[in-house]
Amino acid sequence: MAFELINAFKNKDFIVDLNLCRVLMENKVFPWILLIPRVSNITQINQLKEVDSIQLIKEMNYATDIMENIFPTDRINVAAIGNKSPQLHIHIISRTKNDPLWPETIWGQEMEILDNKEKEYIF
Amino acid sequence: MAFELINAFKNKDFIVDLNLCRVLMENKVFPWILLIPRVSNITQINQLKEVDSIQLIKEMNYATDIMENIFPTDRINVAAIGNKSPQLHIHIISRTKNDPLWPETIWGQEMEILDNKEKEYIF
Numbered sequence A, B: 001m002a003f004e005l006i007n008a009f010k011n012k013d014f015i016v017d018l019n020l021c022r023v024l025m026e027n028k029v030f031p032w033i034l035l036i037p038r039v040s041n042i043t044q045i046n047q048l049k050e051v052d053s054i055q056l057i058k059e060m061n062y063a064t065d066i067m068e069n070i071f072p073t074d075r076i077n078v079a080a081i082g083n084k085s086p087q088l089h090i091h092i093i094s095r096t097k098n099d100p101l102w103p104e105t106i107w108g109q110e111m112e113i114l115d116n117k118e119k120e121y122i123f
Helices: A050-070 B050-070
Strands: A013-017 A021-027 A032-037 A075-080 A090-095 B013-017 B021-027 B032-037 B075-080 B090-095
Touching: A021 A050, A021 A090, A032 A050, A050 A075, A050 A090, A050 B050, B021 B050, B021 B090, B032 B050, B050 B075, B050 B090
Parallel strands: none
Antiparallel strands: A013 A021, A021 A032, A032 A090, A075 A090, A075 B075, B013 B021, B021 B032, B032 B090, B075 B090
């Protein structure tokens, strides 16, 4: 079956297709992107073929490097969670010690901060 | 400089040393381990040499496989965050749809659930 985004990801802005992953923009308040391996029916990293796992970590590092270069960054948070959206996706989020959620994670926090439509990029 | 755990990790139970990572037990309420590459002065995955990045994802997958085999698991959460503890460490957490925090992340939740000393492993 061909790769297809689940509905949760279909409305997110497309950034680029890397060799393995589609890169989408998750959020415009925090610098926050998603890497989605273009492989069908995969929910966790350990379900990828080894060659794809290796490509994935290279693309995670490539995306991390770019985020550090583009945005002020004290820490890049990298995570594959997916409790709510099962298709495998890796969050790459640029965090700074001055951002409004630091040092807590993005997840589990007041979503109005993340859903602020009035501004793009808080720093 | 030789590899050394930062203070935040020194009191955690040792499980095993893999080729790259030291594996520690983070929490006994949730099945939750940490993989810490035994490399000095590393805070993010993209600071590892490429060969070590590749070894890391193999060990992440190995640990994920074992967690799925040992514990009832609907989803393994895998994350490198480190906003509070800068030494690079990868969380590997076994989650089920019946656990008390599902589908939220472990981070940002009521810590008394995680700190329950009366019981080990909630499921």
